[in-house]
Amino acid sequence: MDELHATHGHYHWVHAIPNTALIAAALTHADGDFTGSISRTVSGGWDTDSNGATAGSIAALLTGPPPPHWTAPLKNRLSTTIADFDGTGFDTLAHLTHAEATRP
Incomplete structure (x- = not known):
């Protein structure tokens, strides 16, 4: 460093x-x-x-x-002020992102 x-x-x-x-x-x-x-x-x-x-x-x-000690405290939930996304699971966000990225 x-x-x-x-x-x-x-x-x-x-x-x-x-x-x-x-x-x-x-x-x-x-x-x-x-x-x-x-x-x-x-x-x-x-x-x-x-x-x-x-x-x-x-x-x-x-x-x-x-590792789980990084992810477990988040309980698979996003905390955000973005409308309609507060409490959304990270797995759901990954699915939505993939769907958007592969959309023709």
Whole structure:
């Protein structure tokens, strides 16, 4: 992390270059560990919420579903202020997203 900050520290904290480098480094050094990927990314600083979400998404694509201790507290329900979606299950959202993505 020190090398990343030395090399890219002159960029604004939300600039794509340092954040992308941080995510790539964290994923590489986590050796396929979902929790380690997110932990390394967030502990690196910069745009922590976006980077943590991005690292988690990529780690899940590479390793499979997140461990239950990440998902169980959510009880398969989205909490949102978007009309008609509060309380919707993540499985339902995945189905709706897939249907939309594959619609001709």
